[in-house]
Amino acid sequence: MIKLDSITKSFKVAKRSTGLLQATKALFYREHTIVEALNDISFTINPGEIVGYIGPNGAGKSTTIKIMSGILVPDGGKCSIMGFTPWKNRVEYVKNIGVVFGQRSQLWWDVPVIDSFELLKDIYNVPTQEYKKTLDLLIETLELKDIINSPVRQLSLGQRMRCEIAASLIHNPQILFLDEPTIGLDAVSKIAVRQFIKTINQEKGVTVVLTTHDMNDIEALANRVILIGKGSLLYDGKLEELRKRFGTHKTITADYRKNTISIDIPGTTILHWTPEHAVLSIDTEQILTSDVITQLSNKVDLIDVTIESQPIEDIIVQLYKEFKI
Amino acid sequence: MSLYFKYLLILFKSQMQYRTSFWLLSIGQFFIPFSIFAGLYFLFERFGQIKGWEFFEVALCFAVIHMAFSLSECFARGFDTFSSLIIKGDFDRVLVRPRSTFLQVLGSKFEFTRIGRLLQSAIVLIWALNNLPIEWSILKALTLFFMITSGVLIFTGIYMLAATMCFWTVQGLEVANIFTDGGREMAQYPLNIYQKWVARFFTYVIPFGTVNYLPLLFILGKTKGDEILYMLTPLAGSLFILPCFLVWQFGVRHYRSTGS
Amino acid sequence: MKVYASVLKLRLLIGMQYRSAALAGVATQFFWGFISIMVFEAFYEFTAVTPPISLKELITYIWLQQAFLAFIMLWFRDNELFDLITSGNIAYELCRPTDLYGFWFAKLLAQRLSSALLRCYPILLVAFFLPKPYNMTLPPNVITFILFVITLLLGLLLLVAISMFLYISVFVTLSPMGSLLIFGVLGEFFAGLIIPIPLMPLWLQKIAYVLPFRWTADFPFRVYSGHIAQSDAIIGVFIQLGYLLGLLWLGKLALNSVLKRVVVQGG
Numbered sequence: 001m002i003k004l005d006s007i008t009k010s011f012k013v014a015k016r017s018t019g020l021l022q023a024t025k026a027l028f029y030r031e032h033t034i035v036e037a038l039n040d041i042s043f044t045i046n047p048g049e050i051v052g053y054i055g056p057n058g059a060g061k062s063t064t065i066k067i068m069s070g071i072l073v074p075d076g077g078k079c080s081i082m083g084f085t086p087w088k089n090r091v092e093y094v095k096n097i098g099v100v101f102g103q104r105s106q107l108w109w110d111v112p113v114i115d116s117f118e119l120l121k122d123i124y125n126v127p128t129q130e131y132k133k134t135l136d137l138l139i140e141t142l143e144l145k146d147i148i149n150s151p152v153r154q155l156s157l158g159q160r161m162r163c164e165i166a167a168s169l170i171h172n173p174q175i176l177f178l179d180e181p182t183i184g185l186d187a188v189s190k191i192a193v194r195q196f197i198k199t200i201n202q203e204k205g206v207t208v209v210l211t212t213h214d215m216n217d218i219e220a221l222a223n224r225v226i227l228i229g230k231g232s233l234l235y236d237g238k239l240e241e242l243r244k245r246f247g248t249h250k251t252i253t254a255d256y257r258k259n260t261i262s263i264d265i266p267g268t269t270i271l272h273w274t275p276e277h278a279v280l281s282i283d284t285e286q287i288l289t290s291d292v293i294t295q296l297s298n299k300v301d302l303i304d305v306t307i308e309s310q311p312i313e314d315i316i317v318q319l320y321k322e323f324k325i
Numbered sequence: 326m327s328l329y330f331k332y333l334l335i336l337f338k339s340q341m342q343y344r345t346s347f348w349l350l351s352i353g354q355f356f357i358p359f360s361i362f363a364g365l366y367f368l369f370e371r372f373g374q375i376k377g378w379e380f381f382e383v384a385l386c387f388a389v390i391h392m393a394f395s396l397s398e399c400f401a402r403g404f405d406t407f408s409s410l411i412i413k414g415d416f417d418r419v420l421v422r423p424r425s426t427f428l429q430v431l432g433s434k435f436e437f438t439r440i441g442r443l444l445q446s447a448i449v450l451i452w453a454l455n456n457l458p459i460e461w462s463i464l465k466a467l468t469l470f471f472m473i474t475s476g477v478l479i480f481t482g483i484y485m486l487a488a489t490m491c492f493w494t495v496q497g498l499e500v501a502n503i504f505t506d507g508g509r510e511m512a513q514y515p516l517n518i519y520q521k522w523v524a525r526f527f528t529y530v531i532p533f534g535t536v537n538y539l540p541l542l543f544i545l546g547k548t549k550g551d552e553i554l555y556m557l558t559p560l561a562g563s564l565f566i567l568p569c570f571l572v573w574q575f576g577v578r579h580y581r582s583t584g585s
Numbered sequence: 586m587k588v589y590a591s592v593l594k595l596r597l598l599i600g601m602q603y604r605s606a607a608l609a610g611v612a613t614q615f616f617w618g619f620i621s622i623m624v625f626e627a628f629y630e631f632t633a634v635t636p637p638i639s640l641k642e643l644i645t646y647i648w649l650q651q652a653f654l655a656f657i658m659l660w661f662r663d664n665e666l667f668d669l670i671t672s673g674n675i676a677y678e679l680c681r682p683t684d685l686y687g688f689w690f691a692k693l694l695a696q697r698l699s700s701a702l703l704r705c706y707p708i709l710l711v712a713f714f715l716p717k718p719y720n721m722t723l724p725p726n727v728i729t730f731i732l733f734v735i736t737l738l739l740g741l742l743l744l745v746a747i748s749m750f751l752y753i754s755v756f757v758t759l760s761p762m763g764s765l766l767i768f769g770v771l772g773e774f775f776a777g778l779i780i781p782i783p784l785m786p787l788w789l790q791k792i793a794y795v796l797p798f799r800w801t802a803d804f805p806f807r808v809y810s811g812h813i814a815q816s817d818a819i820i821g822v823f824i825q826l827g828y829l830l831g832l833l834w835l836g837k838l839a840l841n842s843v844l845k846r847v848v849v850q851g852g
Contacts, residue, residue, distance in 0.1 A: 071420040110339035349762040364779035499609035518627035
């Protein structure tokens, strides 16, 4: 469905100068630096997949999304999406995709949401019958019934994001690009948006590519992640794999009867300690979790033990550090 | 075309959410050119003529160019304020929709308050026409119509050129005002009152002369030579928008390869 | 006083950052100047009666207008202040240990000064070296020039004092649009910016001479070209001073009374 092959893109960035003399000079001649935004990016996405596209700020996520949605023309490489090359035949191609830019609105601010939808129907030339069907489905799954007649400016951020996503689905696209769809939302709204993305993926078979900084989005939605940093592809695979490969730390929290002897176990680090409570971090490459528990129970009179895997958030931070991105 | 009207409708609805400010701005748009016109009237009261042109002849010229200007500001406002679309990054949105960028940018904004200016210049137009001894014919009426529409196209073309500049830089765009506001100010008098180089520039480069001066000669019966040529000049002037269109396309292509 | 000086300095620095905007502005004003001069040239060419102001004086008048546009335009406004008033955030401003009228006055003055300082040099410089008859000429003598500087600066203070009423009126109307409209259209017309006051019909001139607006622009520009005699100019300076003091006093009074209402209403 989506196939990228050795996509590269670099930008010329003009050096900004501050002095009056430099500024005058800049009128005639500008110094440029070349920034490699994307370097040999290749991946394939199959129909019906939800893929999380992650990486730190400036890694090239938005550039990739822009290329895939036909806004930008890459310097080199091939890209085929549903048989189209996105940057050629722009008008024909974009009929098949929906794009949500999380930080920008595509709805008309001062009119009821439904008016925006009607206009989008005309922009995409959606037949009335089909539009009605899609709209009903969207209203139902997104619970838009109560807000669809209010002007956008009166909606909360969460309500607005639901309408934004609905707006990008009016024309029944088969692919949906979501650029940070949960940015700035509160916890409840985030869950609602995730739930909806899941629903349309399952019910309509829409292929979803989403970028986000919130790893909970990825955990809730994507079984596959693509990680890029500094324009290069660093990881492409299952989220679980990522956890297994890089999540080598676990945390044990133990409560026990009052005890003052040391609970120092090789392969672990004590994060917190009181005579009745301890938090240990385990390096699973050095020692098995079960061994730690055995050793602990030998030393103290255990009351309760909880084991937590490393949060995906931490893994990502660690990854960024390892790849120096 | 029907989509353009849909854009018009939705933005009109938006505007109507702010009725008070709409009325105030419209009244303002009525009075600002009104004071300019009053100045013109007083100058004629003192001097009687300008290089042989009578007051009502100049008033007709004034009305035509102000009507064209207000219509273009209302309907091509999207290009006039294009820099905000670029700064907010909303042009990306335009590119992911299956319609031409021209139509979408045009439909992104309308400035309905220009109705005030339009009304003011329409009143001047009627007043001037009532006081001029013109022998009317269908051709003359058509010419008057073409003068206004071609004027709208020329102003739109200038907005498009300025908008294209935004793909490279959004600084110093005020220069375009020379040709829009400045062009309007200049073209409210018949072009031959100016120095030759000004008149030439505004006939052959930015063809305001083809909408306010040459066809005006025809309407007022002051032509020497082939009348049809004078009559057709507004149509020639409207061709100005074609190269602007190409330049715009070039700008869009530049944007899509740099994304800046 | 120190506060005011630092406000001015900050404004100048901010203004300097918009060089390209300033350049574009200069270019536009040049064009405007040229167009208006050519229009007047055409009017003067075949005139039967001797106009009350010579073309040479008029050309200098127009270039001065263009060079000091920031000193004389009433619509040159500070949207920040409007937002402050309409949004009710004015309450924060009241917490500052400065007199609000003085502080705003300094701010507005600084904006106009910085904008004019950036723009007037290139325009004046080029205008002097233009080919005849479009060039600007020097004032007839030094005393006239000194009088011009005094009247121009007094005119600027007067204009800021007038524009303060614009902001004060927004406390009552809650929308700057209406006030801007009235002040902009009427003020501009009666300051001689649309057509120079000597070219107006006599009955209109009488109105213009009574209103304060012409003392901000028309008066100093005609002092410069010598169209207004030195003795009249000195009398004019006193009239400017009178207007200035009167408007400052009225403005302070008006601001205090609207502020009292804000405080009572709780902002």
